[in-house]
Amino acid sequence: MGKEGRSRVRTVCPYCAVGCHVDLLVEEGRAVGLDYATDSPVNGGNLCAKGNAVLDLLDHPDRLRTPLRRTASGWEAVGWDEALDWAAERIGTIRDRHGPDALGFLSSAKCTNEENYLLQKLARLLGSNNVDHCARLCHASTLTGLAPVLGMGAATNPLHDLAQARCLFLVGSNPAENHPVAFQWVREAKDKGAVVIVADPRKTPTAWIADLHLPVRPGTDIALLHAMLHVILREGLEDKAFIRSRTTGFERTVRAVRDTAPEWAQSVTGVPAGDILRAARLFARTRPGALIYCMGITQHHNGTQAVRACANLALATGNVGRPGSGLIPVRGQDNVQGACDMGALSALLPGYRPVADPQARAAMEALWGCPPGTIPDRPGLTVTEMEAEAGRTLRALVAMGENPAVTSPAGGRVAEGLERLDFFLAIDLFLTESARSAHLVLPAAAWAEKSGSKTSADRRVQWSPRAVLPPGDARPDAWIITRLARRLGLGAHFPCESPEDVLREINRAVPAYGGITPERIREAPGGIHWPCPRQDHPGTPVLFEKTFATADGRARFFPVSFDPPPESPDADYPLCLTTGRVTAHYNSGSMTRRTPALLELSPELFVEVHPEDAARLGFSEGSRVRVVTRRGAVEASAYLSSAVARGVVFAPFHFPGTNRLTLDVVDPEARIPAFKAAACRLEPL
Amino acid sequence: MEPFLFVDFSRCIACQACWAACRREHGGVSRLHLLCFQEAAVPLACRQCRKAPCAGFCPEGALVQEEGRGVKFLEERCTHCGLCAAACPFGVLEIVPGPVPDLSRCDLCRRRWEEGLMPVCVLTCPTRALSLDAGGAVGRRRRAQPAAFPVS
Numbered sequence: 129m130g131k132e133g134r135s136r137v138r139t140v141c142p143y144c145a146v147g148c149h150v151d152l153l154v155e156e157g158r159a160v161g162l163d164y165a166t167d168s169p170v171n172g173g174n175l176c177a178k179g180n181a182v183l184d185l186l187d188h189p190d191r192l193r194t195p196l197r198r199t200a201s202g203w204e205a206v207g208w209d210e211a212l213d214w215a216a217e218r219i220g221t222i223r224d225r226h227g228p229d230a231l232g233f234l235s236s237a238k239c240t241n242e243e244n245y246l247l248q249k250l251a252r253l254l255g256s257n258n259v260d261h262c263a264r265l266c267h268a269s270t271l272t273g274l275a276p277v278l279g280m281g282a283a284t285n286p287l288h289d290l291a292q293a294r295c296l297f298l299v300g301s302n303p304a305e306n307h308p309v310a311f312q313w314v315r316e317a318k319d320k321g322a323v324v325i326v327a328d329p330r331k332t333p334t335a336w337i338a339d340l341h342l343p344v345r346p347g348t349d350i351a352l353l354h355a356m357l358h359v360i361l362r363e364g365l366e367d368k369a370f371i372r373s374r375t376t377g378f379e380r381t382v383r384a385v386r387d388t389a390p391e392w393a394q395s396v397t398g399v400p401a402g403d404i405l406r407a408a409r410l411f412a413r414t415r416p417g418a419l420i421y422c423m424g425i426t427q428h429h430n431g432t433q434a435v436r437a438c439a440n441l442a443l444a445t446g447n448v449g450r451p452g453s454g455l456i457p458v459r460g461q462d463n464v465q466g467a468c469d470m471g472a473l474s475a476l477l478p479g480y481r482p483v484a485d486p487q488a489r490a491a492m493e494a495l496w497g498c499p500p501g502t503i504p505d506r507p508g509l510t511v512t513e514m515e516a517e518a519g520r521t522l523r524a525l526v527a528m529g530e531n532p533a534v535t536s537p538a539g540g541r542v543a544e545g546l547e548r549l550d551f552f553l554a555i556d557l558f559l560t561e562s563a564r565s566a567h568l569v570l571p572a573a574a575w576a577e578k579s580g581s582k583t584s585a586d587r588r589v590q591w592s593p594r595a596v597l598p599p600g601d602a603r604p605d606a607w608i609i610t611r612l613a614r615r616l617g618l619g620a621h622f623p624c625e626s627p628e629d630v631l632r633e634i635n636r637a638v639p640a641y642g643g644i645t646p647e648r649i650r651e652a653p654g655g656i657h658w659p660c661p662r663q664d665h666p667g668t669p670v671l672f673e674k675t676f677a678t679a680d681g682r683a684r685f686f687p688v689s690f691d692p693p694p695e696s697p698d699a700d701y702p703l704c705l706t707t708g709r710v711t712a713h714y715n716s717g718s719m720t721r722r723t724p725a726l727l728e729l730s731p732e733l734f735v736e737v738h739p740e741d742a743a744r745l746g747f748s749e750g751s752r753v754r755v756v757t758r759r760g761a762v763e764a765s766a767y768l769s770s771a772v773a774r775g776v777v778f779a780p781f782h783f784p785g786t787n788r789l790t791l792d793v794v795d796p797e798a799r800i801p802a803f804k805a806a807a808c809r810l811e812p813l
Numbered sequence: 814m815e816p817f818l819f820v821d822f823s824r825c826i827a828c829q830a831c832w833a834a835c836r837r838e839h840g841g842v843s844r845l846h847l848l849c850f851q852e853a854a855v856p857l858a859c860r861q862c863r864k865a866p867c868a869g870f871c872p873e874g875a876l877v878q879e880e881g882r883g884v885k886f887l888e889e890r891c892t893h894c895g896l897c898a899a900a901c902p903f904g905v906l907e908i909v910p911g912p913v914p915d916l917s918r919c920d921l922c923r924r925r926w927e928e929g930l931m932p933v934c935v936l937t938c939p940t941r942a943l944s945l946d947a948g949g950a951v952g953r954r955r956r957a958q959p960a961a962f963p964v965s
Contacts, residue, residue: 162837164937166936173936174937174939176828176830176833176939180836180837181833181837304827309939310939311939315826315940336826336852336853711827711828711829724841725841769851771851
């Protein structure tokens with residue numbers, strides 16, 4: 129449409145997991161503008177601030193345009209053949225000398241399904257399960273928490289379904305800032321009279337519209353959820369028919385919450401008992417209700433347990449398996465759901481089949497045409513374990529679109545580990561903080577410069593076509609992985625030449641994607657929600673309407689116990705540090721901190737502090753302060769706001785530094801780091 | 814009444830989408846300002862005044878009232894004296910410094926308007942806090958808002 133020689137190409141936004149459509153206006157292979165996809169069934173044209181700034185990523189002056197090899201005198205530009213030959217030689221040599229477990233692969237929630245599938249396939253064909261990605265840092269506890277409860281760990285209802293809810297309970301989730309386009313459905317529900325309850329240590333813009341805001345102390349969510357369940361059971365507000373016909377294990381959970389009265393929870397969480405009582409009654413009586421949770425639940429030392437506490441509350445009120453209800457973990461990245469689905473996880477093959485399951489391994493080996501026994505039967509190293517082992521048992525690391533020096537806990541130690549590697553290959557758009565430690569950096573194509581499928585937070589699989597040419601010599605990650613695999617002698621297993629071909633292989637590898645063929649999703653205006661096992665299957669927007677994905681078809685209650693965060697404020701570190709996102713930035717900031725508009729909105733690391741705490745410590749708005757924890761110290765400017773509870777300090781994690789402060793503790797099941805609660809002190813500078 | 818940007822600030826979530834869209838559409842300077850407070854945010858932009866003080870004060874006739882289309886900016890006449898910015902009662906008009914100073918004032922995306930398209934801030938806003946409004950609807954909507962609170 130429109131001007132001569134100009135085409136309009138509908139792509140899927142590269143930022144969060146709402147899966148918004150962005151229309152690019154293209155002339156001669158270059159994007160000359162963007163427009164709003166007003167007829168999109170996903171976002172109706174709406175975009176957030178980041179979505180409005182996506183064009184800055186294409187042709188950005190900092191984009192990597194050629195492979196770079198590190199030499200004694202600095203970076204040296206090399207050709208693709210030389211770069212890939214060298215990478216294959218180094219990886220092959222290290223594998224021969226130290227065995228396949230000396231190799232590690234960081235896959236990426238920023239890459240397409242096809243690319244994640246190919247990278248985990250490469251790792252496993254090389255004999256290593258050391259393949260993982262940043263879901264480990266955000267929603268690993270959703271997988272470990274929900275899989276035994278519901279049979280799978282994914283959002284049960286589509287995001288737009290929130291508009292049908294009569295009660296919305298958001299725990300540790302701030303969609304108004306982090307998923308603004310999805311917040312429209314919260315707003316729409318509220319317009320129709322829905323009750324909104326928000327549990328968050330800060331009165332975020334999400335909480336502005338709440339009927340009830342519960343300012344819970346970081347890390348005490350289980351106590352809050354338990355107290356609510358206690359009230360519901362005490363007052364007989366549970367959905368008895370649902371519990372009887374669709375669940376098991378309820379009795380043990382009843383016992384677990386026998387003593388968790390609101391008065392007890394008040395002393396633990398800081399939330400007044402009366403408000404807990406009110407929240408419990410509102411959530412139980414106002415059905416259907418959706419429970420939305422995010423990293424305020426998952427990123428704790430007991431993230432798996434906290435996720436199950438959410439599930440217990442939703443199951444006890446019968447709020448799973450019907451429209452307008454559901455358990456909604458809102459995923460952060462455009463394809464974090466898909467990267468998990470594709471098996472870019474150290475213990476799970478494509479389709480969530482455990483590597484320990486001989487049948488699952490055999491099925492994958494047969495599909496890939498490799499000898500039985502190729503895929504190791506033991507789970508590999510997770511993201512945080514690979515980083516800890518870097519330069520020790522792990523000798524070579526391939527990082528595709530990941531920036532662990534900023535995103536991982538104990539960031540300083542991670543950077544040291546990367547330096548110790550025999551070979552570190554980074555594939556990225558930019559020379560990130562992590563890529564600076566690499567021996568070889570390969571320039572990747574950005575979202576609009578390649579085709580592929582991506583799966584949004586609500587299991588919506590969409591095709592995002594190539595709209596423009598990559599800058600310089602940058603190439604799609606799939607192209608890079610395939611050529612690397614062929615040089616490693618695995619060419620017979622990597623025959624695919626196009627993302628479409630890879631998706632056809634995924635159709636055979638992942639049952640839930642069985643009917644999501646390239647032909648179908650290219651034509652589906654709003655994508656297809658998995659599970660979609662067959663070509664003639666319409667997809668499944670709402671999960672578990674009739675049966676759960678567990679062996680007996682019933683959901684399982686899991687009794688959860690509450691234990692406080694491993695580090696509590698004390699005399700030396702009297703404040704509680706919690707971390708999160710701001711609306712202008714995205715994860716490690718490698719993209720948004722290079723975007724002028726977003727930097728203008730949020731230029732530097734700040735800490736949000738209650739004005740009374742600031743007055744007591746003797747600093748004011750805009751002052752420079754040092755934030756100190758037992759792990760390290762960073763400087764930031766102070767932003768005073770009574771939106772944050774007294775005694776709590778909030779820091780965004782998009783800037784290098786924040787994760788040098790956070791706890792170096794992981795959830796025992798999910799191996800997710802406890803980013804959300806640490807003891808700190810502030811020193812005015 | 815001239816069409817203007819109707820802001821329902823009870824719906825605003827401070828997501829800055831309008832600001833970013835406006836900045837992109839207008840060469841790197843947003844003509845819309847988002848004021849953030851502790852528990853609310855208010856997007857502010859030109860009110861498209863019918864008797865616009867900015868146009869009235871401009872000594873060069875660079876701002877011209879056009880019937881039904883708001884104030885038009887005639888760049889070639891502008892001397893960047895800044896009187897218009899001083900005259901604006903809402904503080905939503907600025908002279909943007911630079912090699913070629915520019916006038917920053919919401920023109921409801923005039924370029925798009927001429928193609929029959931809505932302003933970018935209206936299209937991008939996820940919560941419909943912004944809409945393009947005109948005439949009697951404004952008063953009716955303004956009345957409905959405060960009235961709805963005590964009722965619901």
